Amino acid sequence: xxxxxxxxxxxxxxxxxxxxxxxxxxxxxxxIRGDRKVPPVERLTFQRVVLEPGMILATLLNDGPDEVTIAxxxxxxxxxxxxxxxxxxxxxxxxxTLRIPYPWVExxxxxxxxxxxxxxxxxxxxxxxLSTPGFNGRFLRVFTLIGLYVGVIPVxxxxxxxxxxxxxxxxGMDFLLxxxxxxxxxxxxxxxxxxLEAAGGLPESFQGTVLFALAAVGAYLLLDGVSAWLxxxxxxxxxxxxxLALLIAVGIGLHNFGEGLAxxxxxxxxxxxxxxxxxxxxxxxxxxxxxxxxAPLARDKHHVSLWELVKLGLIGGAxxxxxxxxxxxxxxxVWSVLFLALxxxxxxxxxxxxAKQMTRGHAPSGVLTRGPVLAGLFTGVAVMxxxxxxxx
Amino acid sequence: xxxxxxxxWFQATGLASLAGSLAAGARLAGQPGGVPANHASHNxxxxxxxxxxxxxxxxxxxxxRSWNFSDLPPAEREKYYRETPRPDGTxxxxxxxxxxxxxxEIAPGMFFPAWTxxxxxxxxxxxxxxxxxxxxTFRNLGTHPHSMHFHGWxxxxxxxxxxxxxxxxxxxxxxxxxxxxFGLHLYHCHTVPLKRHIHKGLYGAFIVDPRSSSGVRPxxxxxxxxxxxxxxxxxxxxxxxxxxxxxxxxxxxxxPVTVGRLVRIYLVNLTEFDPVNSLHVHGMFFDVFRTGxxxxxxxxxxxxxxxxxxxAIVEMTFRYPGEFMFHAHQSEFAELGWMGLFKAEEARxxx
Numbered sequence: 001x002x003x004x005x006x007x008x009x010x011x012x013x014x015x016x017x018x019x020x021x022x023x024x025x026x027x028x029x030x031x032i033r034g035d036r037k038v039p040p041v042e043r044l045t046f047q048r049v050v051l052e053p054g055m056i057l058a059t060l061l062n063d064g065p066d067e068v069t070i071a072x073x074x075x076x077x078x079x080x081x082x083x084x085x086x087x088x089x090x091x092x093x094x095x096x097t098l099r100i101p102y103p104w105v106e107x108x109x110x111x112x113x114x115x116x117x118x119x120x121x122x123x124x125x126x127x128x129x130l131s132t133p134g135f136n137g138r139f140l141r142v143f144t145l146i147g148l149y150v151g152v153i154p155v156x157x158x159x160x161x162x163x164x165x166x167x168x169x170x171x172g173m174d175f176l177l178x179x180x181x182x183x184x185x186x187x188x189x190x191x192x193x194x195x196l197e198a199a200g201g202l203p204e205s206f207q208g209t210v211l212f213a214l215a216a217v218g219a220y221l222l223l224d225g226v227s228a229w230l231x232x233x234x235x236x237x238x239x240x241x242x243x244l245a246l247l248i249a250v251g252i253g254l255h256n257f258g259e260g261l262a263x264x265x266x267x268x269x270x271x272x273x274x275x276x277x278x279x280x281x282x283x284x285x286x287x288x289x290x291x292x293x294x295a296p297l298a299r300d301k302h303h304v305s306l307w308e309l310v311k312l313g314l315i316g317g318a319x320x321x322x323x324x325x326x327x328x329x330x331x332x333x334v335w336s337v338l339f340l341a342l343x344x345x346x347x348x349x350x351x352x353x354x355a356k357q358m359t360r361g362h363a364p365s366g367v368l369t370r371g372p373v374l375a376g377l378f379t380g381v382a383v384m385x386x387x388x389x390x391x392x
Numbered sequence: 393x394x395x396x397x398x399x400x401w402f403q404a405t406g407l408a409s410l411a412g413s414l415a416a417g418a419r420l421a422g423q424p425g426g427v428p429a430n431h432a433s434h435n436x437x438x439x440x441x442x443x444x445x446x447x448x449x450x451x452x453x454x455x456x457r458s459w460n461f462s463d464l465p466p467a468e469r470e471k472y473y474r475e476t477p478r479p480d481g482t483x484x485x486x487x488x489x490x491x492x493x494x495x496x497e498i499a500p501g502m503f504f505p506a507w508t509x510x511x512x513x514x515x516x517x518x519x520x521x522x523x524x525x526x527x528x529t530f531r532n533l534g535t536h537p538h539s540m541h542f543h544g545w546x547x548x549x550x551x552x553x554x555x556x557x558x559x560x561x562x563x564x565x566x567x568x569x570x571x572x573x574f575g576l577h578l579y580h581c582h583t584v585p586l587k588r589h590i591h592k593g594l595y596g597a598f599i600v601d602p603r604s605s606s607g608v609r610p611x612x613x614x615x616x617x618x619x620x621x622x623x624x625x626x627x628x629x630x631x632x633x634x635x636x637x638x639x640x641x642x643x644x645x646x647x648p649v650t651v652g653r654l655v656r657i658y659l660v661n662l663t664e665f666d667p668v669n670s671l672h673v674h675g676m677f678f679d680v681f682r683t684g685x686x687x688x689x690x691x692x693x694x695x696x697x698x699x700x701x702x703x704a705i706v707e708m709t710f711r712y713p714g715e716f717m718f719h720a721h722q723s724e725f726a727e728l729g730w731m732g733l734f735k736a737e738e739a740r741x742x743x
Contacts (some may be wrong), residue, residue, distance in 0.1 A: 028431060039505075045471070069501060070502065071499065071500065071501035071502040072441050072442060072499050072500070072502055073442070074631075074728070077724055077728060078439055078726060078728065079439065079440050079441045079499070079727065079729060080438065080439055080440070081438045081440065081442050082442060088501070101438045115500060115501055115502060115624065116502075117430070117501055117505055118502075118503060118505075118624065119498070119502050119503070119625060119631055119632070120624065120625055120626020121624070121625055121631060124651030158707070198544065219540060260430075287681065
């Protein structure tokens, strides 16, 4: 670029810097506040609360614009001693962990209340107090087991329908693909609802909703790119079903990672008192995910090896284990939002792919109103809904 | 060589691993484990506030034993309190009281935007003898209308509560009445909204001693205690409870008393939002003179309950040396700051 072009590019930036300096120097906000004693805007968010024997550890984030000073701490309406590892004065986005030596009671509810220098209280409820697992072999095993039960095994069982699928007619195939869309459509709505709910709980500075939307769109576009690349590179036009199955597996894998995070953190935070019903629910629910992965394969007249099925199963199911680990040991709600969003984007992309395959050469409205397709869509959503009731 | 202690014996017999797995199993099933895992330390001192308050503007220890501005140096005191003998042997007691907005430290590092009499909560203790003339010049230096409403005999014009009796910011009013009857009373702002004007801190103790013709109270170590509370987020629920404003103040600075010597507490309840407050003293019993209007006790107890505005004179004698806890017997109030200690010491031998 010429010198002139550089100048034109940098001039507005320079002016912006001058403006910022002016704002900092003249403090127009103070002019609005005036001499009146306007209390500071105080906003503290609990990031993570961990229970150790005889100890509560609470990590707090100052999410507000002004400095916040933590003055006192109450546990269950009693003032309690504490230490703060990074001090009691938190600037914007400052973070500190409070160590509160409190004899909490296993299985009961405790409320931690932090009071600022102005006496403003911020509360966190530990619904069911359970020792937060440390990163040790036993809990690694437990979380792996949960991941296997909830993610890997059900998906693998679903994959076992493959031999059946390869024998169905064209009408049957329509039904199965529509069924897959129904299943995925449910996951799309479910994941979006869950992700947006988690996004709403994030500190405002993290802009949860925007984060969610961008991650979802990003995942969609990324998977679009990956699918184009896969089609161009490896399988050739004779195996569109394999590419689709792979994409579905990736989408479901991302979704399951988000789900694993949720399960792991729920256990870690003692929110889910490890209901067996919850695990059974997830297991049934996720079996249908295996079905969704293999349905497009039935279209290929190509032979599918066992190893390929195992691969699909692992891609779709194994992230649950990783998610449960991450959720159990280093949980932060931001990760939940991020991965649920990635799952939503990926699933949306997969739905679009399947729809494209189904409507190839036909008007979309004509395809959608076919009997087997309608039946498949309905069945897919219904199966997810009913098994979902066990989880909810 | 190896030491054979209990632990190694357990290990040797394999009992430890069995006990361990039982406990782990119980924990996994969400039941209380067989081991008290959560009770690593039951340090009683881990309950309570952290740090200390600044005593520059208000010292709870000094407040206990001051009245009629006796905590001020004489020259300074004269600005706020003067006494003039009257022909009948009584005194004219003149007070300068002002209302002012002030942030007060109610727990270490926690500041409450209070409305105060003379810059602190509770306001200055006013003490007179039965039959004395009280003359209070009240100036409102605050930002809202305020008043002073005394409990005791007075004509309606001196009530401070009737419509039109509020003192506007920048204005003043002189309250004048006789100290009557003898007993323990109180004063507070009676401007509406009443709840806010009281819980913001506009109150204080008003003691009227009996004239000798009515009888005398025996000499004692005298302590003034106003039970109060603060709603820091204005949701009609208190975050801090205390006696004399500062949470746990007397846990950090135990009140020194002498074994075998009479201690008299002037106890006033000005807690807002909660219907009652109470006093419980450990390891002893005390005599109660409700409202202080009689010289014979009405009951002997170790737990006394008072409604808002109710007050009582409490007399006790410590039998043993050492630390004696006192607190509200509503555990909630006690754990939110209304707890302190007496430290009883043997009398030093007179030489």
